[in-house]
Amino acid sequence: MVNVLCVCAVGVGSSLMLKMNAEKVLQSKGFEVHAENTNVTGAGGMSCDILVTTPDVYGNIRNCTAKHVILMENMVSKRELDEKISAIVGEL
Known part of the structure; x- marks a missing residue:
């Protein structure tokens, strides 16, 4: 099981889209x-x-532990997102 956290400034629109896309990409690669x-x-x-966010938002996140960060x-x-997940998929 791969645990993914998607973060945006408000936590509603962009992060929800990231969440749905991350689920699709990882599931297509055979991951739960x-x-x-x-x-x-x-x-x-x-x-x-995996923590997925943007560089500006990442700079404001405190005390979150992630094995991999995708900016x-x-x-x-x-x-x-697919390209960046593909780069780390061997480490999951």
């Missing part, structure tokens, strides 16, 4: 996925296998 979406404050104290330039790009 547990994904959550939240805001910067909600991410504090959480732990996950998205375009939060809605499934292609970018």
Whole structure:
């Protein structure tokens, strides 16, 4: 089971889209996925296998433990997410 945490500033729109895309990408690679979406404050104290967010949001997240961090330039790009997950899939 791969635990994914998707974070945006507000925790509603972009992070929800990231969550759905991360689930699809990882499931297509044969992984069972547990994904959550939240805001910067909600991410504090959480732990996950993969944290997905943007560089500016990542700089504001405190006390979140992640084995891998994926920083998205375009939060809605499934292609970018697939490429970045593919780069770490061997380590999951």
